[in-house]
Amino acid sequence: MSKTIKILVQASAVALIAGTAAAEGELNIYNWGNYTSPEMIEKFEQEYNVEVNLDSYDSNETMLAKVQAGNTGYDIVVPGDYMIKVMIEQGLLEEVKPNEMENFGNVDPNWVDVWWDPGRSYSIPYQWGTTSFTVDTAVYDGDINTLALMFDPPEELKGRINMLNDMNDVINAGLRYLGYSRCNGNEEEMREVLDLLLEAKQHWRTMDYSTIEKLTSGDVDLSQNWNGAAMRARAQRPTLEYAYPKEGFTGWMDNVAVLKGAPNLENAKLFMNFMMDPENAAMTSNFARYANGIKGSDEFMDPEMLSAPEIVMPAGAPAPDFVTPCPQEVVDLYNRVWTRLKQ
Template identity: 50%
Template sequence: MKKLLGATAILLASACMAAAEGELQLFNWGNYTSPELLEKFKKETGITVTVTDYDSNDAALAKIEAGGHGFDLVVPTHQYVRIFVEKGLIVPLDLSKIPNHKNIAPEWMDVEWDPGRAYTIPWQWGTTGIAVNTAVYSGDINTSDIFLNVPDELKGKINVVPEMNDVVNMAVMWAGGTSCSEDPEVLKKARDALLAAKPDWLSMDYGATEKLSNNDWAASLNWNGSTMRARLANPTVKYGYPKEGYPVWMDSVALLKDAQHVEEAYKFLNFIAEPENAAMISSFARYANGIAGSEAFMPEDMKTAPEIVVPEEFKAAGHFIPTCSPKAQEYMTAIWTELQK
């Protein structure tokens, strides 16, 4: 009887392991993963992807650092990749398992935050700017004055997405500094402007796609793809590129050190680096991606969208925010903490 029970237990354990092998846990930004992409992946591989959402890089980092999360893949923004590496939270990729690694566009291959793409595969990239309902406000929207010196028409009607790096660094650039500044005078000017403007804001929240679409908000500091989705639902929504400076960013997928479904993760990483599949990611969230050849599969309306194609006059104002020094991060966190009070 003991032998029979033992054999039964082994069979049951094997069945459970087989079931687990058909699973993958993706930790990603909210409203950012194409359901059609996941359906196609499951159809081709038999692997079911479960997506858990987060709403900021800091929240994702804290959750991963705490351990016991059960996630296999995470999608940090570029300046956080080095932090994940330095903390030992993600591992170098075995490129022999990702033949589609060669599809990464040359301009996105040897990037400062991940030389040679040793740790990450591109997900999407974009900009952070200003979304405005031009039926409410018809003035210049290509300025951070929209949220730092709120026009009368937008007072009590504007939202600011609560992503610390974007908000504080846009204020710093508006104040004449550069991102990750350690200049006390610039930082004070940025801090004072943020605190003075906050009473004129309606909220600091996510969900801009829906709330701009529904006229719940008249403006928001927001991301370009989200703004495009809002414009498709509400044509009077326009996207502004602050001339004082705005962030350019890229989110990429990384394999967590404590991943439980490693082989499934590699299949997914290779899958998203296929041009047609990368285009599916972009088609859903409305951001560009870093995979060469995906353009042929992109929706026509993205090829000329003003939120995706940066106007020539504003290109020079866009900047990748680096991984800030500990001192700069301390200053930024102090400003952010005060702003949250």
């Protein structure tokens, strides 16, 4: 469910005397649910005398559809890597040149010349991580590093599985399990994927984005999951373990960007520069439990973040697979498979 935070904090006279940049008005952020640090938002409001309104979505596609419809009133969005490229191509983002902002020097060079926004003219790093799955090792004590647990599960896990309600994550996992490439336009191979998913579906309890809640409530014992959510769930259910399947898993980066025609453009730019400060980036990481792309943020992170198995991939694990946007004919094929699966 979308949540809205509406807090207005007046900047103190002391802060103004100290030289804190003065701003006013509002900033409307559209971000993934349960992914924004309240502490970080409060700090931004105090520094700039700006009221922040936060609304949430549960997938890149949900966000894109709302933005395409127009007149959202949002300023900031936080799309995944491939979605940034899609939105740039569709003219939905402002070219705000974060690479010319004061704090851009803090961006890790590894995340500057990225394929979705080379040189970073439209976006900055927010959080990055992987998509795999989490298993309760008190329920299943075998090898967890295989996608077979989702698609051909052992008896202990049948009926105790949650999959993400996400077309790309589910279909791409199926393609990996069968040894096929992503963005697959081969209709025969995609029929095999559909057969695999339909057969496995009988063993799935739910398809839901609320992975932390599903796991910590005991509703399921395995959930397809993001690594930061896996860490947050483990804090409440210590026998949970995050898998690095031998068949592969998705890598991704979410990015802060400004919508074309943003009603509060200057405040959006302030927020973008603010998020490239190491201490502010660390606030988001400490809350959401993902790595970020800002140098020096480690100094401000909770110690457990620096060694958590969900964040630090083990030696020998496959490299994350960063999936690029698929051609439209492949998207259409994915949609047909997904529609059949969800019937």
